[in-house]
Amino acid sequence: MLPRLSWPEAKTIADILRAETVGGAFLLIAAVVAVTWANSPWSSAYHTLSSFVPWPGGSAVGLDLDLSHWAADGLLAIFFFVVGLELKREFVAGDLRDPRRAILPVVAAVGGMAFPALIFVAINLNTGGDALRGWAIPTATDIAFALAVLAIISSHLPLGLRAFLLTLAVVDDLLAITIIALFYTDDFRPLALAAALVPIAAFGLLVQLRKSWWWALLPLAAAAWFLVHASGVHATIAGVLLAFTVPVLTRNGEQPGLAEHLEHRWRPISAGLAVPVFALFAAGVSLHGGGLAAALTDPVALGVIAGLVVGKVVGIFGSTFTLAKFTRAQLDRTLSWWDLLGVSLLAGIGFTVSLLIGELAFGTGSPRDEHVKAAVLAGSLIAAFLASIVLSTRNRIYRRIAAEEARDNDADGIPDVYQDRRDEAP
Numbered sequence: 001m002l003p004r005l006s007w008p009e010a011k012t013i014a015d016i017l018r019a020e021t022v023g024g025a026f027l028l029i030a031a032v033v034a035v036t037w038a039n040s041p042w043s044s045a046y047h048t049l050s051s052f053v054p055w056p057g058g059s060a061v062g063l064d065l066d067l068s069h070w071a072a073d074g075l076l077a078i079f080f081f082v083v084g085l086e087l088k089r090e091f092v093a094g095d096l097r098d099p100r101r102a103i104l105p106v107v108a109a110v111g112g113m114a115f116p117a118l119i120f121v122a123i124n125l126n127t128g129g130d131a132l133r134g135w136a137i138p139t140a141t142d143i144a145f146a147l148a149v150l151a152i153i154s155s156h157l158p159l160g161l162r163a164f165l166l167t168l169a170v171v172d173d174l175l176a177i178t179i180i181a182l183f184y185t186d187d188f189r190p191l192a193l194a195a196a197l198v199p200i201a202a203f204g205l206l207v208q209l210r211k212s213w214w215w216a217l218l219p220l221a222a223a224a225w226f227l228v229h230a231s232g233v234h235a236t237i238a239g240v241l242l243a244f245t246v247p248v249l250t251r252n253g254e255q256p257g258l259a260e261h262l263e264h265r266w267r268p269i270s271a272g273l274a275v276p277v278f279a280l281f282a283a284g285v286s287l288h289g290g291g292l293a294a295a296l297t298d299p300v301a302l303g304v305i306a307g308l309v310v311g312k313v314v315g316i317f318g319s320t321f322t323l324a325k326f327t328r329a330q331l332d333r334t335l336s337w338w339d340l341l342g343v344s345l346l347a348g349i350g351f352t353v354s355l356l357i358g359e360l361a362f363g364t365g366s367p368r369d370e371h372v373k374a375a376v377l378a379g380s381l382i383a384a385f386l387a388s389i390v391l392s393t394r395n396r397i398y399r400r401i402a403a404e405e406a407r408d409n410d411a412d413g414i415p416d417v418y419q420d421r422r423d424e425a426p
Contacts, residue, residue, distance in 0.1 A: 024148020028145070030280045031279045035377070038284035039286060051066045062230055076278050077238055080240050089248050092248040096170065103323070112312050113315065116138035119311040134368075136357050137361065139179065140173075161335060164335065168316070196231060221242055287374070298368065304358075309382050311348075312344060336394075345386045348383025348387070
């Protein structure tokens with residue numbers, strides 16, 4: 001039924017899955033399927049599948065996990081491995097290597113995480129119970145979704161806009177990983193975490209020697225994942241720690257570098273399997289029996305929506321504008337403040353990591369967890385809709401400028417009207 005693909009076919013499919021628009025589309029499709037299935041006459045099958053434990057005998061070693069937990073703890077480790085490779089590449093050889101270029105998006109990322117958290121806490125300060133455990137839910141930006149929306153909208157938007165969003169999202173991911181490790185770790189077992197350093201060190205030694213033997217690296221990665229999981233730290237952190245051991249810079253003329261090579265290999269698996277499967281099990285919020293109305297009356301859900309839609313804009317746009325006005329830091333000359341407003345709205349799409357933090361904060365399947373899922377979906381959709389309006393308007397303006405540049409083209413080249421007209425209209 002499923003014969004092995006030829007090499008050209010396999011390569012073509014992998015290249016397609018590496019595109020951000022395709023990864024975002026897969027994520028969106030999985031979320032729609034989850035919501036539709038969870039609210040269909042076959043919803044019981046969805047919940048049965050989510051709670052199915054494929055290895056009941058694993059209780060002795062803490063691996064008697066149901067499918068939804070395997071998706072969140074296991075498959076998502078692949079996603080965080082790819083994120084970790086991207087993070088290290090940016091810090092070693094990318095924009096984050098130069099403080100002068102990185103300062104604005106880094107400050108924007110910090111502000112874009114601090115203000116959503118503050119808004120959430122302000123709304124839930126008097127809610128009581130475990131409400132404040134969800135303070136970090138609206139802090140995350142889903143880079144796959146955000147870049148996919150930007151790619152769909154953009155035909156003439158400046159390339160600097162994507163670079164700004166990518167740098168912001170990379171720092172956002174790093175801070176989100178740190179938050180998960182520090183604030184959402186239960187029953188910490190330091191001996192198990194210390195033991196995890198052994199396979200991580202062995203993995204690091206092999207990759208530093210430029211040995212990409214799958215038969216050695218995969219068992220070491222699995223052992224590191226198991227020991228980090230046993231330590232009480234969320235198992236996805238193992239993916240980040242392993243990624244940080246991979247060298248970025250090339251040596252002896254090798255092309256590409258090992259970090260780029262591994263990212264190229266694993267990104268299709270992350271975008272085409274790990275993240276969509278996680279979304280399938282995480283986004284299945286039930287809207288029956290007043291579920292949506294109940295979510296919208298829960299201060300936790302309102303805090304999540306307000307954090308994603310309002311907090312991200314205030315944090316990213318406000319911190320960047322303040323820094324540019326009162327220091328020597330400057331916004332990319334190809335961008336306008338209207339462009340930055342659109343990106344600030346786009347960063348309010350917090351899906352994958354927001355759903356993960358929601359599960360860690362309130363537990364899978366709890367009523368509040370269901371409210372958080374509905375809030376993350378609603379906030380992300382609102383943010384995407386508002387960002388689409390702003391960025392589509394800007395794209396039309398840049399398209400008109402490009403058409404005028406083409407008409408003005410002469411033997412001396414193309415005049416630089418791009419800068420003079422970037423702020424013509426909102």
